[in-house]
Each structure stands twice: as structure tokens, then as C-alpha cells.
Amino acid sequence: MSNKAKMVVDKDFTIGEVDKRIYGSFIEHLGRAVYGGIYEPGHSSADEQGFRGDVLELIRGIDVPIVRYPGGNFVSGYNWEDGVGPVESRPSRLELAWRTVEPNLFGLNEFADWCRKAGTEAMMAVNLGTRGPEEARQLVEYANHPSGTYWSDLRAQHGYKEPHHIKTWCLGNEMDGPWQIGAKTAAEYGRIATETAKVMKWVDPSLELVACGSSNLGMPTFPEWEATVLDLCYDHVDYISLHTYYGNRDKDSANFLAQSMGMDSFINTVISTADYIQAKKRGKKKINLSFDEWNVWYHSNDADRQIEPWTVAPPQLEDIYNLEDALLVGCMLISILKRADRVKMACIAQLVNVIAPIMTANGGAAWKQTIYYPYMHASIFGRGTALVPLIHSPKYDAKDYTDVPYLEAVAVHNEEQSEVTIFAVNRNLTESLPLDIDLRSFGSFTLIEHIVLEHDDLKAANTLETPDRVAPHPNGSAVVTGSTVEALLGKASWNVIRLKLA
Structure with missing residues (x-):
């Protein structure tokens, strides 16, 4: 096969409308996501509620449409009542999922206020580990009843x-x-999910x-x-969730970048x-899909085993992402867009x-990791109708995957803006990839820009000291x-090719 790739994009070959909520994210009471992350009273950028303004600015830059909260594993032992009412009256609790102390300085009402300031919606999770239908319906009544x-x-x-x-609930x-x-068998969970769903919707049918x-x-x-759970609660739910994380523990970058094919299969x-x-x-x-946890996660595994238990907001799961992580995140975003007909919500975990x-x-700067950029580009430029990508590409075999195309790509047509955007990753680690994109069905068009995220070092990362080491360019x-x-x-590049239709 030629070393050239070809992509055909036809405006009538549609996958489906992109629900903006596929560009959602996730905030859990875990590590420094809340305390020191979105909430840090006393920080130079903090507002009157203690929300970090520098973080809010970076979040608005992505235009995050929905944020899942408060967990995650945390939610299965959480009493939501601990996080409402006068702050001075709230209890500190042992948090068993992550072996920390939860001070409950931030809860439902603070999160709702923060969402408004961030320009996003809340996706709330209810505790079905230690609690059940009664507490869930009370929470819906507290949050939503006039x-x-x-x-x-x-x-x-x-x-x-x-x-x-709040309309969306896990x-x-x-x-x-x-x-x-409170882990359960599929039958146990399907039954409690059904009974919980019934009373929640009786309180608020929307x-x-x-x-x-x-x-x-x-x-x-x-x-x-999935089959057992949906067999039990099909009549009462709207989505089924998916979670997946990938890592390059074997230091095999070619195999690592192929892992989005596993996401396709999932x-x-x-x-x-x-x-x-x-x-x-x-x-x-x-039943549509909510891919409400996805990302790369492996860098911090060893450090997390050294965390001292029963402290408040220790630095847990703080992966420092490099270029190849950003490339796989780009491939994962493309995987979600390729099934935009059924994946209607997704949350990169975490924010x-x-x-x-x-x-x-803490007390200092905020900065963008490498994975910020493909996430931002997809959210900003990936609104509209996802189109079927007809791709001819040279391929390679990896340890866990065969016939891996060097080109991973998808197109989105924003009819309202008269734009087409191509998102493309070149998985080839050593050579550039010539690409021809046939767009004859769109008539005439002009190039707006071709954004590229690349670096000579696959392991290059952004840090507090070098926050712009890996950043996109328009060249x-x-x-x-x-x-x-x-x-x-x-x-080894992430590419965003934007076109203006005549």
C-alpha cells in the first residue's frame, strides 16, 4: 500500500448530530480536584465563594457543557446532607474510597453556584452503595422541587x-x-436502580x-x-454508562496509540x-450511551501508593501528561465522534x-496539560453533524491490535457556521503522513486554519515551570x-483542519 492516506467526506453520509454533552467532564471529591482545584479560598484569583478565577477561565476556554459530580467511587459512601447548610456545622468524615478526610466545605449548593459561573450544567450522581431510593428522592426534592x-x-x-x-443524574x-x-451483582444493582429511578422521576418527571x-x-x-441491568431497568432509564482508561505501562507507544480501537469495540x-x-x-x-469516565491514567499509580492516609485533599492521581497522551486523547475523542449517533454524553475524567x-x-498558578488542547479543539470546533469518515490509510500491527491505520480521523459539519472541521491523528511515530481529503459534495470552500499539536519528544510535558512546552501552532x-x-x-501529531464553506 502507498504511504499516502486518503479521506472522503460526504455531507450526506451522516453519523448523527453531535450532542454537545459529549464534551463534558468530571469533578469528584478526590485529591485536589475540589480543594486546591476549583475551590481555594485565599487564592489570589478566588472570588467571594472561594472559586479559583484562573481555573474558571481555563474551563470556560474549553466550553465544558456538563460536569459530573460528586463521584466516582466517592459517591458510594457519601451522605449528601453533610455538604449543605452552614459550613461551620458540617461534619468532617472518613472518606473510605480514597482513604482521606472529607471536610465537606464544598457541597451541592456550592457546586450549583460554581456550574453557573463556569457556564456548565450539573450531572449529579446518587449514592447506591450505602444508600438507596429514599435518600435519592430526597436529594432530588432538595435540588429541584420549587x-x-x-x-x-x-x-x-x-x-x-x-x-x-438539575436534569441529568447517574x-x-x-x-x-x-x-x-456497596458493590452489587447485576441483578441486585438492576433492582435498586429501577426502584431509585422510579421515585426520582416521580419527584421530577423531567x-x-x-x-x-x-x-x-x-x-x-x-x-x-449490561444485559442484566438493562433487562431490569429499561423502562426507567435513558442511558447506560461506559468507563475506560488507558496507559502506556509497557513503554510501547505504537501499541498505546492503537488503544482507541479497543474503545471503538467497547x-x-x-x-x-x-x-x-x-x-x-x-x-x-x-438506550443511548454516556461515556462518563474516559482518559489516560497510569503515570501517578506508584506515587498514589505512597500517599499518607486520612489527610485532607492530598495530591492523588496527579498524572503529568505528555505528547503521546494527548494523541491518544485525540484518538479517543474521534472514537466518541464516530458513534455520535449513540454516544450522547461523555466526561473526560477529571477536570x-x-x-x-x-x-x-496550591496558592500558585494554573496551567494547561497537553491533553487540554485536543479536548478544547474538539469541544470548540466539533459541534454540528458528525460525518462518516471513508478512510484509506497505510496500517501497522501492534502488540494487541492488528491493521491499525496510521490515520485516525473524523469530520464534523457545522451547517450553522458554514464550516467543516477535520480532526486527524497521525499515529506514525517516525514519518509524516501525506493526506488527501476529498470534499467534492460541499462545493467550494476555503481554508480557515490548520492547527497542529506536535513535539520532537513524545514524552514532552507541560509543568508549572514550563507550562507551554507542548502547545499547538497554526502553521x-x-x-x-x-x-x-x-x-x-x-x-505523531494531532491536527485540526478547519474549512469555510462558500
Whole structure:
């Protein structure tokens, strides 16, 4: 095969409308995500509520549409009542999921205020580990009911007369995992999820609910878990969740960059399982997917084993990301866009400090990690209709994957803005990749820009001392020739090619 890649993009070959919520993120009471991350009273940029202004600015730069909260493993032992009311009356608790002390200085109402300032919506999770339907319905009443009842009036007493109108809720977290507080079998979880969903929607019929899928592709009960859970709660939920993290522990970069193919397989298997249950029930409702935890996570594993237990907000899961991590994050974003017809929500985990695109120093600066850039580019430029990418590319074999295309790419058509954006990764670690993109169905168009994220060192990272070591530049080589775009994608590079339609 030629070493040249070709991509055909036709405006009528649509995958589906991109739900902006696929560019969501996640804040858990874990490490410095909250304390020292989004919330640090006394910081020079903090507002009157203690929210870091420098972090808010970086988050607004991504245009994050939804943020999942408060966990994660944390939620399965969390009493939400500990985080509301006068701060001086809130208890400190042993937090068993991450072996820390939770001071409860930040809770539901602070998070709702923070979401408004960040320009995002809340995706709340309820505790189905140590608690159940009763506590979940009370939480919905507190958060969403206008007034005139015990829990809604308590919210008003706490200074929030107007309801928060939180519409998206997760029914627990990773309940198949033995590490989870209150872990359950699929049948046990399916039953409690059903009963919880019923009462939550009786309180507020407008809710959208997410059932827990498998914690990852490698769980021994996958995908039987999804089939059993959905068989029990199909009538009461709207989404099934997916979680996955990848790492380069074997220092095999070619195999590492191929791992998004596993994500493709994961998504397709969950879709097939959900559709099987729909067919079995003769149902009309499609269960869509919420990929509400995904990222690269492995750099901090050794350091996390050294953390002193029972401290407040220790530096946990603080992966420092390099260029190759950003490339895989780009490939994972492309995987999500390639199934935009069914993946309607997704959350890069997490947003600040904890396996995150944004890092901070306590009392100091905030900066962008390498993975910030593909996430930002996709969120800003990836709104519209995802198009089927017809790709011819040279391929390679890796340790765990065969026939891996060097070119990973997708296109998004924003009809409202009269733009088409191509997101493309060159997985080749040593050579540039010539690419021809055939866009004849769009008529005439001009190049807006070709953004490139690249670096000679795959392991190059951004730090407090060198925050801009790895940053995108607008000097890509793309040119328009008639109805074709020609570009040379640099070795190991993330590319954003933006086109203006006539």
C-alpha cells in the first residue's frame, strides 16, 4: 500500500448530530480536584465563594457543557446532607474510597453556584452503595422541587430559594467493581436502580437517568452486566454508562496509540447489548450511551501508593501528561465522534488536578496539560453533524491490535457556521503522513486554519515551570486544491483542519 492516506467526506453520509454533552467532564471529591482545584479560598484569583478565577477561565476556554459530580467511587459512601447548610456545622468524615478526610466545605449548593459561573450544567450522581431510593428522592426534592415541602424548604433556608433544576443524574457508580463501597451483582444493582429511578422521576418527571454499565471493558461480567441491568431497568432509564482508561505501562507507544480501537469495540458492544434488550422487550426507546469516565491514567499509580492516609485533599492521581497522551486523547475523542449517533454524553475524567487537562499549584498558578488542547479543539470546533469518515490509510500491527491505520480521523459539519472541521491523528511515530481529503459534495470552500499539536519528544510535558512546552501552532501545511484538501501530517501529531464553506 502507498504511504499516502486518503479521506472522503460526504455531507450526506451522516453519523448523527453531535450532542454537545459529549464534551463534558468530571469533578469528584478526590485529591485536589475540589480543594486546591476549583475551590481555594485565599487564592489570589478566588472570588467571594472561594472559586479559583484562573481555573474558571481555563474551563470556560474549553466550553465544558456538563460536569459530573460528586463521584466516582466517592459517591458510594457519601451522605449528601453533610455538604449543605452552614459550613461551620458540617461534619468532617472518613472518606473510605480514597482513604482521606472529607471536610465537606464544598457541597451541592456550592457546586450549583460554581456550574453557573463556569457556564456548565450539573450531572449529579446518587449514592447506591450505602444508600438507596429514599435518600435519592430526597436529594432530588432538595435540588429541584420549587417549594412547600420539607426538603425544598430546607434548601430555601440554606439560602437557595430557587431550585437548581438539575436534569441529568447517574444511578450510582461502578457498582460491579469489588473496590466499590456497596458493590452489587447485576441483578441486585438492576433492582435498586429501577426502584431509585422510579421515585426520582416521580419527584421530577423531567429527569434523564444514567444506569451503571461495566466499570471497564476487562470486567469478567462484561457485557452480561449490561444485559442484566438493562433487562431490569429499561423502562426507567435513558442511558447506560461506559468507563475506560488507558496507559502506556509497557513503554510501547505504537501499541498505546492503537488503544482507541479497543474503545471503538467497547462502544459497539454496548450498543449491540442495549439494542438486544430493546428488541427483547419490543421497546420503542433506544438506550443511548454516556461515556462518563474516559482518559489516560497510569503515570501517578506508584506515587498514589505512597500517599499518607486520612489527610485532607492530598495530591492523588496527579498524572503529568505528555505528547503521546494527548494523541491518544485525540484518538479517543474521534472514537466518541464516530458513534455520535449513540454516544450522547461523555466526561473526560477529571477536570482539574486529578487525571486532568488543567493543573494547579496550591496558592500558585494554573496551567494547561497537553491533553487540554485536543479536548478544547474538539469541544470548540466539533459541534454540528458528525460525518462518516471513508478512510484509506497505510496500517501497522501492534502488540494487541492488528491493521491499525496510521490515520485516525473524523469530520464534523457545522451547517450553522458554514464550516467543516477535520480532526486527524497521525499515529506514525517516525514519518509524516501525506493526506488527501476529498470534499467534492460541499462545493467550494476555503481554508480557515490548520492547527497542529506536535513535539520532537513524545514524552514532552507541560509543568508549572514550563507550562507551554507542548502547545499547538497554526502553521499546518493544509492547502485547498479544487474540491480537495492536501496536507502533510507531521509524525505523531494531532491536527485540526478547519474549512469555510462558500
